[in-house]
Amino acid sequence: MTPEDEKPQAPKPDDSKAEAAAPAKAEATAKAAAPAKAEATAKPAPRPAKAPPPPDPRAVAAKERADKVKADIEGALGSGVVADTGAAKDIPLLRIEPAHWVKTFEYLKTAPEYLCDYIELFAGTDLLDKGVIEVTVYIQSMQCGHYFNIKTHTPRDDARLPSLVPLFAGVNWEEREVYDLLGVTFEGHPDLRRIMMWDGWNGWPLRKDYNDFDNIPTRGGDPV
Amino acid sequence: MALRSEEMILNVGPQHPSTHGVFRLVVTIDGEQIVDVDPVIGYLHRGTEKLAEDLQYTQIIPYTDRLDYVAAMLNNYALVHTVEYALDLEIPDRAEYLRIIVMELQRVASHLLFMGTYLLDLGAMSPFLYAFRERERIVQLFNEICGARLTYNYMRVGGVKWDAPPGWIEQVLEFVTQMKSKIAMFHELITGNEIFLHRVRGIGIISQEDAVNYSLSGINLRSTGLAWDLRKSRPYSIYDKFQWDVVTGENGDCFDRYMLHMKEMEQSLHIVHQAAESIPSGPVLGKVPKLIRVPAGEYYTSIEGARGELGVYVISDGKDKPYRLKLHRPSFVNLQILRKLLIGLSMANLIAVLGAVDIVLGEVDA
DSSP: OOHHHHGGGTTTTSOHHHHHTOOOSTTHHHHHHHHHHHHHHOOSOOOGGGOOOOOOHHHHHHHHHHHHHHHHHHHHHOTTSEEEEEEETTEEEEEEOGGGHHHHHHHHHHSTTTOOOEEEEEEEEEEGGGTEEEEEEEEEOTTTOOEEEEEEEEEGGGOEEEOOTTTOGGGHHHHHHHHHHHOOEEETOTTOOOSSSOTTOOSOTTSTTOOGGGOOBOTTSSBO | OOOOOOEEEEEEOSSOGGGSSSOEEEEEEETTEEEEEEEEOOTTOOOHHHHHTTSOHHHHHHHHHTTSTTSHHHHHHHHHHHHHHHHTOOOOHHHHHHHHHHHHHHHHHHHHHHHHHHHHHTTOOHHHHHHHHHHHHHHHHHHHHHSOSSOOOOEETTEESSOOOTTHHHHHHHHHHHHHHHHHHHIIIIITOHHHHHHHTTSSOOOHHHHHHTTOOTHHHHTTTOOOOHHHHSOOTTGGGSOOOOOOOSSOSHHHHHHHHHHHHHHHHHHHHHHHHSOOOSOSBOOOOSSOOOOSEEEEEEEEOSSSEEEEEEEEOSSSSOSEEEEEOHHHHHGGGHHHHHTTSBTTHHHHHHHHHOOOHHHHHO
């Protein structure tokens, strides 16, 4: 989360006088709106639960670590590979440009200082408001002990990614599952078919705009 | 003169008893030889991940019971652990001890079930009865502590739902002592059995390289000799307080996987014994807000389930329901290597290999 996102929540526990003293110009309107709403709805003293936490030192350390990995990756593969770095709680997080998806994993798997050979989690998420499908991989190095969150974004209306199966045999079914439930086409996958739903199913069930009524079961079992 | 042979397609499952649920294998055989295998899953897909998006975190817990339904305590814990990790919650000591006791007892119960059904698959009837007799005692202990025999719904974010009833800890200790001698008996009955050894030794060998490349976890991974147990390699809860060992195999064959189940039972009993002897008194549920809101962000934690790495991945947008909940189910991942293991084997070994991979279909299909 960026600091801009957290700021508007900050002044909730205080009353409006403290807000007036706030010097920021651009955020002034947003800030004024937040306490006004809070006062209107909450009659008793609002709970000070929404105070912004100070930056978690673990997250800061993880971000620094991610930046170092980014420098290494871009040193080997050229700049523009890593779109973003951050931290998932205390795990270093790197967002890769989809065009460099396979190359990055190849580098992480073979580079002697990383040797990330073990994929732990392979998950897809539909980020509707960003208009992308996010694919997240948690990868572990059995020998060096690295543990990263690597992810990428692919547009919802044309969701496709190169397949990681040639590098990691264990993502075969995981990619099929993401294809089945979220509609991401993995190019180069040896056997890309639905795995949970049956062939002939309409739509991608885990997408946020999925409509149950696209699949009214008929007597024969296949949706109309 | 070459013998002319013809390939044949054989459907194993989805209602075959040896597939332990609704799992279908489309096997292409040439005589007795397996030429190709196409596992078909999804018969038990209930869309737990989608359902969870409309549920509050506490409401998801009973759904996890239905994943790996022979190890529901561990599933319960996997979910609450992720939420606790996201919230940085402090868990009362007694709750942690109770969790360890029930989780390790659950692991014993699950491994007993493996032992019984695996031997049943291979044609031995009595081990199944022995296994269920011992498992029944664990199930009754669970019934006393949470009122359910299979779907416990026992863990809560911040602790556990019920404290142990009076005398329960003593019963656990008694069970542990008796169970240790029972395991020795199982070894005498099964491990030394010549027929059994012929069925499982050198069959379905997984190399360490393959195990890592296929993202195997749990006993399937450890049978290849890699000491990767999340209780040690990424410690959670209070496992670091107890003395126990990660047991590994050597050859990665079915026998090693059977043997590791037996040895892990011993280690689990060892942990239960220590925990039950040193359990402190105190509250069993920490201070947790009535409505659990996970701060916006993404969180993944994993625990060592009965079948391997059981992980829960939560993406939260700060609400009381997850934006996305992904379950990393070890059976689903472990099952992928089956095709590689089976091709080239004879048909009679199919059940021996499938049984040793130890899957639960509720977990495969989620």
